[in-house]
Amino acid sequence: MTLSHNDLLRYAAQYQRDGYVIVPSLFASSEVAGFIEHFMDLRRQGSKEGDFAGVPIAGDDNTPDPLQQYPRMIHMHRWDEPSRDWMIDQRIDTVMTSLLGMSPYAVQTMLYFKPPGARGQALHQDQYYLRVQPGTCIAAWLALDDCDEANGCMQIVPGSHKLPLLCTVPADTTQSFTDVMVPVPEGMTVAPIIMKAGDVLFFNGQLIHGSFPNSSSNRFRRSLIGHYIVGDAEKVAKYYHPVLRMDGTEVTLGVSKRGGACGVWVEKDGETVVEMRDPEAKSAVAVADGDDPPLIA
Ligand SMILES: O=C(O)CCC(=O)C(=O)O
Numbered sequence: 001m002t003l004s005h006n007d008l009l010r011y012a013a014q015y016q017r018d019g020y021v022i023v024p025s026l027f028a029s030s031e032v033a034g035f036i037e038h039f040m041d042l043r044r045q046g047s048k049e050g051d052f053a054g055v056p057i058a059g060d061d062n063t064p065d066p067l068q069q070y071p072r073m074i075h076m077h078r079w080d081e082p083s084r085d086w087m088i089d090q091r092i093d094t095v096m097t098s099l100l101g102m103s104p105y106a107v108q109t110m111l112y113f114k115p116p117g118a119r120g121q122a123l124h125q126d127q128y129y130l131r132v133q134p135g136t137c138i139a140a141w142l143a144l145d146d147c148d149e150a151n152g153c154m155q156i157v158p159g160s161h162k163l164p165l166l167c168t169v170p171a172d173t174t175q176s177f178t179d180v181m182v183p184v185p186e187g188m189t190v191a192p193i194i195m196k197a198g199d200v201l202f203f204n205g206q207l208i209h210g211s212f213p214n215s216s217s218n219r220f221r222r223s224l225i226g227h228y229i230v231g232d233a234e235k236v237a238k239y240y241h242p243v244l245r246m247d248g249t250e251v252t253l254g255v256s257k258r259g260g261a262c263g264v265w266v267e268k269d270g271e272t273v274v275e276m277r278d279p280e281a282k283s284a285v286a287v288a289d290g291d292d293p294p295l296i297a
Helices: 005-018 029-045 081-087 090-100 281-289
Strands: 020-023 105-112 121-124 137-143 154-156 191-193 200-204 209-211 223-229 235-237 243-245 254-256 262-268 271-277
Touching (some): 005 200, 081 105, 090 137, 090 200
Antiparallel strands (some): 105 223, 105 243, 121 209, 154 191
């Protein structure tokens, strides 16, 4: 797929305005078919370091959970060459460079299999996990299957990338394989992102996003995801080191810790505004202990 200068300008304008943009057919169907075969083979080979099948379903020990058979893979680029090559693919670099004004650093890969019946991931901001300083992170989310509301496509809150990091509340673990969420801000709405296999969704690390369960009876919703940080960042959470330039070489950055204020919505002078609050005592202890942020983005 050729990316024209005009396309790139258009993508950058939408990304700045809405916090996300979809680049259609960035990867060819033959490449997508190759990824599906590769990752399904890897999954069949057995468990990998960092596999995550999700938190237990609250109050339910009996319902079979399809994620047990298809847990999410993480950081495959550290041991799998096709994942590493994809993470630093020139097409991703070209788009991100135009969205950010400079080449990013690459820090994470993930593969969501999301088989029929699997839970989704509650709405969140990726910066909650990555803690990039200064600036934020950005994701490249490659659809390996056509995705729509039935098989649990991505859901995003357009414009929420302009908000600060918001405080989380407990999530409904019957619907989400993670247990914290960011409530949808008043006046904003959640929108489904319908994609074809081969399309890539780029989204800002402050954008509130997630997905609902895969309610289809027979369709996977697989996606290959890369997480990146702005190319002038100085620190990122420990879990995301080593940090790579888009030519694959390593760059030394500092380690950011959990903590810092998060935003809650309050009424002030008849308006609903975000007020930054100190982290809860537990996080303050974690900072003192030098803990990393949780390992899920
Ligand atoms: O694919 C999903 O359902 C969620 C992915 C996600 O939250 C992410 O890539 O940060």
